[in-house]
Amino acid sequence: MPASNDIPRASTALARFTVLDLTRVRAGPTCARQLADWGANVIKIEAPERLEGGDPIGGARHGADFQNLHRNKRSITLDLKSEAGRAALLRLVEHADVVIENYRPDVKRRLRIDYLDLKAINPRIVYASISAYGQDGPYEKWPGFDQIAQGMGGIMSVTGLPGQGPVRAGAAVADMAAGLFAALGVMTALLEREQSGEGQYVETSLLAAQIFLLDFQAARWLIDKEVPGQAGNNHPTSVPTGVYKTKDGHINIATTGSPTWVRFCKAIEGEHLIEHPDYATNALRLKNRDALNADIEKALASDTSASWIERLNAAGVAAGPIYKMDEVFADKQVQHLGIATDMQTPDRGTLQVIRQPFSLSRTPSTIAMHTPERGEHTDEVLAEFGFSNDEIDALKKAGAV
Numbered sequence: 001m002p003a004s005n006d007i008p009r010a011s012t013a014l015a016r017f018t019v020l021d022l023t024r025v026r027a028g029p030t031c032a033r034q035l036a037d038w039g040a041n042v043i044k045i046e047a048p049e050r051l052e053g054g055d056p057i058g059g060a061r062h063g064a065d066f067q068n069l070h071r072n073k074r075s076i077t078l079d080l081k082s083e084a085g086r087a088a089l090l091r092l093v094e095h096a097d098v099v100i101e102n103y104r105p106d107v108k109r110r111l112r113i114d115y116l117d118l119k120a121i122n123p124r125i126v127y128a129s130i131s132a133y134g135q136d137g138p139y140e141k142w143p144g145f146d147q148i149a150q151g152m153g154g155i156m157s158v159t160g161l162p163g164q165g166p167v168r169a170g171a172a173v174a175d176m177a178a179g180l181f182a183a184l185g186v187m188t189a190l191l192e193r194e195q196s197g198e199g200q201y202v203e204t205s206l207l208a209a210q211i212f213l214l215d216f217q218a219a220r221w222l223i224d225k226e227v228p229g230q231a232g233n234n235h236p237t238s239v240p241t242g243v244y245k246t247k248d249g250h251i252n253i254a255t256t257g258s259p260t261w262v263r264f265c266k267a268i269e270g271e272h273l274i275e276h277p278d279y280a281t282n283a284l285r286l287k288n289r290d291a292l293n294a295d296i297e298k299a300l301a302s303d304t305s306a307s308w309i310e311r312l313n314a315a316g317v318a319a320g321p322i323y324k325m326d327e328v329f330a331d332k333q334v335q336h337l338g339i340a341t342d343m344q345t346p347d348r349g350t351l352q353v354i355r356q357p358f359s360l361s362r363t364p365s366t367i368a369m370h371t372p373e374r375g376e377h378t379d380e381v382l383a384e385f386g387f388s389n390d391e392i393d394a395l396k397k398a399g400a401v
Contacts, residue, residue: 007041007074007369008368008369009039009041009368010036010037010038010039010072010365010366010367010368010369011037011038011039011360011363011364011365011366012039012363013038013039013360013363013365014035014038014039014040015039015040015041017035017040017041017097017098017190018040018041018043018095018096018097018098019032019035019036019040019041019042019043019096019097019098019099019100020043020045020089020092020093020096020098020099020100021042021043021044021045021073021100022045022080022099022100022101022102022103022113023100023101023102023130024046024057024058024102025057025058025102025145025175026058026069026146026172026175026176026179027102027130027146027174027175027176027178027179027182027206028100028101028102028130028179028182029058029069029070029179030069030175030176030178030179030180030183031100031128031130031178031179031180031182031183031186032044032073032100033069033070033071033072033073033179034179034180034183034356035098035183035186035187036071036072036073037071037072037355037356037365038356038360038363038365039363039365040098041074042072042073042074043073043074043075043076043092043377043381044070044073044074044075044076044372045075045076045077045078045080045089045092046075046076046077046078046374046375047077047078047079047080048077048078048079048375048399048401049077049374049375050399051079051081061371061373061374062347062348066371067343067345067348067351067353067370067371068353068354069371070371070372071343071353071367071369071370071371072367072368072369073369073371073372074369074372074376074377074380074381075372075373075374075375075376075377075378076375076377076378076381076382076401077374077375077378077401078400078401079399079400079401080111080113081111082398082399082400084394084395084398084400085395085400085401086111086112086113088382088387088395088400088401089113090118090121091385091386091387092385093118093121093122093125094121094122095122095385096122096125097124097125097126097190097199098125098126098127098128098186098190099118099125099126099127099128100128100130100182100186101113101127101128101129101130102129102130102131103131104131104132104141104143105129105131105135105136105140105141106140106141108129115127115129115201119199122199123198123199124193124197124198124199125199126186126189126190126193126199126200126202127199127200127201127202128182128185128186128202128203128204129201129202129203129204130178130179130182130203130204130205130206131144131203131205131206132144132145132148132149132205132206132207133205133206133207134203134205134207134208135203135205144206144207145175145206146172146173146174146175146206147168148206149174149175149178149205149206149207149209149210150168150169150173150174150210151166151168152207152210153174153206153207153209153210153211153213153214154210154211154214154217154218155168155169155173155174155210155213155214156168156169157228157229157230158214158217158228158229158230158231158236159230160230160232161230161232162229162230162231162232163230164230164232167230173210173213174206174207174209174210174213175206177206177209177210177212177213178204178205178206178208178209178210181204181209181212182202182204185202185203185204186202188202189202216237217236220236234289234293235254237286238254238255238256238282239255239282239285239286239289239292240253240255240261240264240285240289240292240293240296241253241254241255241256242293243322244293244296244297244300245297245300245301246300246301246303246304246305246308247300247301247302247303247304247305248304248305249304249305249322250305250322251300251305251308251309251319251320251321251322252319252320252321252322253296253312253317253318253319254317254318254319255317255318258282260316260317261274261282261285262274263315263316263317264312264315264317266315267311267312267314267315267317268296268299268300268308268312269299270295270296270299273292273295273296278291278292279292305321306321309321338355339354339355339357340352340353340354340355341353341354341355341366341367342367343367343370343371344370345370345371346370353367355367375401378392378401379392382395382401
């Protein structure tokens with residue numbers, strides 16, 4: 001592989017792999033970020049700026065969202081609609097391990113850069129596609145985004161207060177899930193390649209990822225033919241689990257199973273609830289949830305949120321605060337985890353971004369490179385892949401980079 005050993009690596013875990021990132025917006029970049037954060041040589045391939053026009057897709061380059069999504073990558077520009085640009089891409093593919101794209105299915109076919117095209121150049125290539133609805137089928141050519149997938153994937157029907165009408169999740173859950181599942185698919189294919197010596201095609205969609213995230217809610221329909229509805233802050237099947245008012249605010253409480261229910265009642269000095277005939281089983285508590293929640297909130301009104309959180313956790317009952325975003329990152333456990341980490345940038349100084357949520361003991365992930373400027377590494381990367389200075393100049397004169 002022609003990549004330089006001098007480039008900064010976020011980790012050594014995936015350092016032997018080179019990834020060509022043809023993605024934009026969120027789902028695709030999330031997949032590429034997952035590989036970049038574990039040390040893969042991720043080369044972000046962007047259209048030359050003159051071809052973009054209007055507002056940038058994916059937000060302002062120096063904005064918070066873009067900066068958080070594209071760290072640990074290098075950027076080159078290629079006009080894939082030009083023959084010279086496409087030819088340059090194919091030369092990169094010869095030495096790459098992974099290609100990630102999230103074009104509409106018809107677009108990559110029109111550009112002649114789909115899996116079969118690239119497999120002919122490099123049979124070991126692992127090619128990952130992320131689309132809105134899938135690579136074929138009745139909605140193949142429809143445009144799609146996270147919110148559309150949330151609606152079609154069912155999560156908006158089970159989010160929000162009963163009778164409120166559909167409510168989207170407050171984060172881009174379909175995009176994020178599709179990106180993470182694509183990364184998992186890529187790594188699975190790379191592991192398999194170690195045995196077979198061959199690459200393969202990895203495919204997921206926002207719609208499939210969103211439906212998979214429904215998990216037990218989907219199973220309620222598939223297995224028991226029960227259509228879940230909105231339950232607000234109450235857990236659909238476990239009681240008492242939800243949001244409860246205290247003397248000075250609200251907290252989350254989660255109880256599962258009879259032993260936890262008994263500990264909970266004792267912790268809130270509500271022993272009488274244990275013997276109450278309407279609350280004797282989870283099924284009865286579910287049936288009489290409104291009355292039970294009212295009884296619980298009577299008890300919780302006597303003390304503060306912080307006090308109840310301490311007391312309940314000490315009793316072995318899960319309870320926690322409900323934070324605004326600034327409070328999340330001020331929490332002592334969040335700070336202990338170090339989930340917010342520094343990234344040095346040339347334009348905005350030191351920024352904080354979200355690090356990987358899992359760790360490896362010998363090959364940890366770091367922020368090794370700031371989010372690149374468009375085409376910042378074009379000459380450097382092309383040279384690593386064997387392009388001469390004259391060839392790079394010719395690409396520039398042709399407007400292909």
